[in-house]
Amino acid sequence: MDAIYYDLATALPEIFVLCMAMFILLLDLFLKPNNRFLIHVLAQFTLIGAAFITISTYTPSVSYAFNNMFVDDPFSDVIKVMMYLSTFTMLVYTRSYIKLRGMFRGEFYALVLFALLGMMIMVSGQHFLTLYMGLELLSLSLYALVALDRDNPRATEAAIKYFVLGALASGMLLYGMSMFYGVTGSLNISDVTQALLVGVPSHAVMVLGLVFVVAGLAFKLGAVPFQMWIPDVYHGSPTAVTIFIGTVTKLAAFAFVIRLLIQGLFVLAGDWQGMLIIMAVLSIAIGNITAIAQTNIKRMLAYSTISHIGFLLYGLMSASMNGYISSTFYIVSYTMMTLAGFGVILLLSRHGFEAENLSDLKGLNQRSPWYAFLMLIVMFSMAGVPPTLGFYAKFTVLQAALQAGFVWLVVYAVLMAAIGAFYYLRVVKLMYFDDVEDKSPIVAPFSMRLVLSINALALLVVGLMPQPLMNICAYAISRSLQ
Amino acid sequence: MTDLPILSLAIWVPILAGIAVLFTGGDKHAHIARWVALAGSIVAFLVTVPLYTGFDFSYGGFQFQELIEWIPAFNIHYHLGADGIAVPLILLTSFTTIIVVIAGWEVIQKRVAQYMAAFLIMSGLMIGVFSSLDAILYYVFWEAMLIPMFLVIGIWGGPNRVYATIKFFLYTLLGSLLMLVAFIYLFHQSGSFEVIDYYQMPLAMNEQILIFLAFFMAFAVKVPMWPVHTWLPDAHVEAPTGGSVVLAAIALKLGGYSFLRFAMPIAPDASAYLSGFMITLSLIAVVYIALVALVQQDMKKLIAYSSISHMGFVTLGFFVFNQLALDGAIVQMISHGFISSAMFLSVGVLYDRMHSRQIADYGGVANKMPKFAAFAVLFAMANSGLPGTSGFVGEFMVILGALQANFWYAFLASTTLIFGAAYTLWMVKRVFYGEVANHHVAELTDINKREFFILALLAVLVLGFGLYPQPITELTNATVNQLLMHLSQSKLPIGL
Numbered sequence: 009m010d011a012i013y014y015d016l017a018t019a020l021p022e023i024f025v026l027c028m029a030m031f032i033l034l035l036d037l038f039l040k041p042n043n044r045f046l047i048h049v050l051a052q053f054t055l056i057g058a059a060f061i062t063i064s065t066y067t068p069s070v071s072y073a074f075n076n077m078f079v080d081d082p083f084s085d086v087i088k089v090m091m092y093l094s095t096f097t098m099l100v101y102t103r104s105y106i107k108l109r110g111m112f113r114g115e116f117y118a119l120v121l122f123a124l125l126g127m128m129i130m131v132s133g134q135h136f137l138t139l140y141m142g143l144e145l146l147s148l149s150l151y152a153l154v155a156l157d158r159d160n161p162r163a164t165e166a167a168i169k170y171f172v173l174g175a176l177a178s179g180m181l182l183y184g185m186s187m188f189y190g191v192t193g194s195l196n197i198s199d200v201t202q203a204l205l206v207g208v209p210s211h212a213v214m215v216l217g218l219v220f221v222v223a224g225l226a227f228k229l230g231a232v233p234f235q236m237w238i239p240d241v242y243h244g245s246p247t248a249v250t251i252f253i254g255t256v257t258k259l260a261a262f263a264f265v266i267r268l269l270i271q272g273l274f275v276l277a278g279d280w281q282g283m284l285i286i287m288a289v290l291s292i293a294i295g296n297i298t299a300i301a302q303t304n305i306k307r308m309l310a311y312s313t314i315s316h317i318g319f320l321l322y323g324l325m326s327a328s329m330n331g332y333i334s335s336t337f338y339i340v341s342y343t344m345m346t347l348a349g350f351g352v353i354l355l356l357s358r359h360g361f362e363a364e365n366l367s368d369l370k371g372l373n374q375r376s377p378w379y380a381f382l383m384l385i386v387m388f389s390m391a392g393v394p395p396t397l398g399f400y401a402k403f404t405v406l407q408a409a410l411q412a413g414f415v416w417l418v419v420y421a422v423l424m425a426a427i428g429a430f431y432y433l434r435v436v437k438l439m440y441f442d443d444v445e446d447k448s449p450i451v452a453p454f455s456m457r458l459v460l461s462i463n464a465l466a467l468l469v470v471g472l473m474p475q476p477l478m479n480i481c482a483y484a485i486s487r488s489l490q
Numbered sequence: 491m492t493d494l495p496i497l498s499l500a501i502w503v504p505i506l507a508g509i510a511v512l513f514t515g516g517d518k519h520a521h522i523a524r525w526v527a528l529a530g531s532i533v534a535f536l537v538t539v540p541l542y543t544g545f546d547f548s549y550g551g552f553q554f555q556e557l558i559e560w561i562p563a564f565n566i567h568y569h570l571g572a573d574g575i576a577v578p579l580i581l582l583t584s585f586t587t588i589i590v591v592i593a594g595w596e597v598i599q600k601r602v603a604q605y606m607a608a609f610l611i612m613s614g615l616m617i618g619v620f621s622s623l624d625a626i627l628y629y630v631f632w633e634a635m636l637i638p639m640f641l642v643i644g645i646w647g648g649p650n651r652v653y654a655t656i657k658f659f660l661y662t663l664l665g666s667l668l669m670l671v672a673f674i675y676l677f678h679q680s681g682s683f684e685v686i687d688y689y690q691m692p693l694a695m696n697e698q699i700l701i702f703l704a705f706f707m708a709f710a711v712k713v714p715m716w717p718v719h720t721w722l723p724d725a726h727v728e729a730p731t732g733g734s735v736v737l738a739a740i741a742l743k744l745g746g747y748s749f750l751r752f753a754m755p756i757a758p759d760a761s762a763y764l765s766g767f768m769i770t771l772s773l774i775a776v777v778y779i780a781l782v783a784l785v786q787q788d789m790k791k792l793i794a795y796s797s798i799s800h801m802g803f804v805t806l807g808f809f810v811f812n813q814l815a816l817d818g819a820i821v822q823m824i825s826h827g828f829i830s831s832a833m834f835l836s837v838g839v840l841y842d843r844m845h846s847r848q849i850a851d852y853g854g855v856a857n858k859m860p861k862f863a864a865f866a867v868l869f870a871m872a873n874s875g876l877p878g879t880s881g882f883v884g885e886f887m888v889i890l891g892a893l894q895a896n897f898w899y900a901f902l903a904s905t906t907l908i909f910g911a912a913y914t915l916w917m918v919k920r921v922f923y924g925e926v927a928n929h930h931v932a933e934l935t936d937i938n939k940r941e942f943f944i945l946a947l948l949a950v951l952v953l954g955f956g957l958y959p960q961p962i963t964e965l966t967n968a969t970v971n972q973l974l975m976h977l978s979q980s981k982l983p984i985g986l
Binding site for chain 2: 373377384388393394395399403404406407410411415418419422423425426429430433434436437440441474475478479482
């Protein structure tokens with residue numbers, strides 16, 4: 009009996025989110041349309057509650073549950089808290105956007121919470137099947153979210169593309185996992201690691217499985233050559249969903265990679281390192297160069313994401329503690345920057361108008377110097393110009409790669425970063441140097457103005473004082489990966 | 491010496507003043523913004539004065555040091571300190587900021603608060619560059635300084651400003667990123683980002699050469715040296731007067747200063763090995779760019795090319811490795827700061843009235859603006875290196891120093907006394923003398939009190955340092971001695 013209590017206590021945040029998501033789904037049926045605000049409040053309460061549970065039950069040790077299928081370690085706690093925070097911020101940003109587009113319904117919130125639950129399971133999965141279950145829960149919720157704006161043909165198209173390619177990637181992942189099972193006789197990550205350490209009968213089959221798993225992971229992250237879906241899905245989805253896909257799910261995908269490759273298959277590091285190098289090199293080039301040609305800001309940010317994933321892989325491919333810590337720092341920084349970037353886009357959208365072309369940002373400095381300044385911080389942060397957070401993110405992954413001996417790959421990365429700076433500068437140019445075309449005032453609820461300001465200023469403040477965040481990332485990784 | 495953190499004050503007072511200016515609001519309150527900016531820049535200048543008065547002239551190392559832990563994860567410190575090379579440049583920076591604020595007083599009518607704030611913040615960041623003793627701190631200031639400059643050229647610049655400012659930003663960024671790689675490499679070798687630790691670190695020749703080249707990419711762009719100078723004429727032509735002044739007077743010195751602070755002491759053997767290459771590039775800048783300046787139709791472009799040519803003297807002075815030339819190069823940096831400011835301000839005076847920078851649109855200006863013409867001719871003389879002006883001192887010292895190294899270096903360098911005089915005086919002749927060229931010129935009014943004040947101030951300094959350059963050489967002497975001593979010792983690991 010005690011074992012069950014222990015198991016349930018370990019997964020308490022997940023259980024809480026699950027109950028609340030179902031409760032919201034049910035409650036929505038009985039609410040009048042003008043009381044929908046309650047749903048929003050409840051969803052926010054869920055996130056705060058989950059954060060409270062995660063933090064209050066925090067222990068610096070690693071605890072396993074459900075027959076070692078589930079793990080609660082500092083890494084999962086840090087990533088989960090970051091997820092709650094990002095989802096909270098995203099819900100604040102999207103409230104008026106979805107209200108104006110008829111998506112302010114219980115389903116939106118329930119799906120977001122289910123997706124969050126899936127991601128939490130991905131972060132804590134210690135077994136191939138747990139991980140896969142989390143991934144599928146996330147993916148299915150996302151497919152539905154993308155298509156939530158039913159009458160929009162572009163959203164439907166994006167959802168179908170996402171679904172077909174996503175299913176393919178999941179299939180590859182499963183296929184790879186099945187090979188691991190065939191060789192090691194277990195689906196449990198710790199057992200697979202043990203088997204690898206002792207020695208497996210067929211290294212070749214493991215590597216073949218690894219290729220499939222890496223391909224599946226690369227798809228979820230959006231690394232070249234598995235990046236094709238990213239621009240279309242970013243572009244086609246309602247911006248309220250794009251911000252979710254672009255931020256929180258990337259955290260989950262990163263945690264997924266840490267669990268599978270770093271924790272489970274570190275013995276095969278020599279094999280996956282080469283694959284990650286190729287993907288990193290290609291992602292940085294294709295992401296940065298293609299972004300220059302974009303006129304749609306969502307597509308531009310999609311390609312920018314691809315290049316960021318390339319930098320993220322620079323940390324992972326170093327295959328060192330230093331590298332993993334750097335990558336964790338990078339993904340957290342990336343999430344903060346992207347949230348603020350999409351936040352500004354959501355801010356500029358209003359009834360019947362989607363701010364999605366670069367030209368919609370023209371003359372923002374004349375319309376509102378404050379929001380132009382916030383976007384300026386976001387853009388320079390993404391370009392990696394100090395004193396913003398983005399600089400330290402790039403700095404940490406590059407120093408990790410350099411320490412691992414990839415001197416010329418680092419030189420290549422900085423050259424690409426300089427190319428990439430161009431399209432971020434172009435956004436600044438539009439906001440500050442061009443004359444305003446669209447003079448309509450910017451209307452947004454107070455909560456959104458406040459959270460957006462905090463979010464963007466955090467990029468500057470954490471940029472000036474990056475040590476606490478670095479410490480948290482270092483602590484989470486070094487405590488969880490032994 | 492006082493206990494006040496003078497360098498921190500020198501950095502943060504202008505930055506905070508700049509933020510304060512931003513909060514004065516829109517152009518309805520432009521008047522307040524101007525006065526707050528002026529007060530801020532004067533206070534910011536006053537806090538740098540103790541750097542001179544409290545300076546220990548006999549000590550060649552870093553003074554006014556401040557050391558606080560910043561990012562322990564990477565052993566990064568907030569470490570400030572200034573030596574005899576940094577102090578004059580810091581004073582030049584804080585002084586130039588006052589000039590820029592006054593020069594933009596009524597010329598800038600659009601988004602005044604942002605304009606003034608950009609210059610104040612930039613001033614603080616540039617002082618940060620001159621006083622950082624931690625590589626990452628230095629890098630943060632170095633890059634952050636690009637953001638306000640990017641905005642200044644882009645918002646208040648001329649018709650082709652977007653092209654110019656993006657070119658400026660990307661050129662500089664590309665070079666600096668390679669420098670960052672060099673810093674990270676040095677960090678992994680030494681476990682520290684302390685510049686002083688790098689000085690002591692033995693490095694093999696091939697490492698030194700790669701590190702030197704990475705630094706070279708960053709600093710040569712900034713100086714700018716031929717052939718990576720092409721961003722400068724564009725940026726100068728499009729920038730508003732204040733932007734041009736800061737670019738020429740200070741931003742270019744960041745590159746020169748950084749050669750002395752990083753590239754040469756960290757990789758002394760590579761510096762000696764590549765000195766022929768560096769001297770060649772410098773001489774090309776001195777001679778070839780001077781010839782390019784000769785054929786310019788646009789006054790700002792002409793002064794921009796003249797700046798590149800004069801900065802060629804600075805890098806030449808660095809790489810002949812003797813006391814006279816190095817002292818001369820530093821004097822040349824300071825003096826060029828005054829002269830180029832004055833030249834750009836003079837063009838600004840004309841441009842504000844005529845909205846043209848083309849030499850051909852002018853003629854006979856002296857008839858209508860006698861007071862202004864007197865100043866302009868003085869600055870032109872200084873620019874061409876007339877004895878008695880500060881322009882002469884630096885050039886003469888560098889030429890003498892070069893003569894000790896090689897006759898032909900000195901010979902080629904001294905052609906500038908001919909070419910420099912040719913392009914500057916020819917421009918003066920065409921703009922100021924002769925008959926009044928057209929009715930626009932006929933309508934010109936002479937300079938007002940504000941313009942008179944700043945030009946007179948600069949004229950006093952140009953003549954003052956020309957007749958008595960002692961204050962600068964006094965400051966730099968001990969540091970230059972120590973630097974040359976350091977450069978003469980090989981850092982190659984023994985036994986390799």
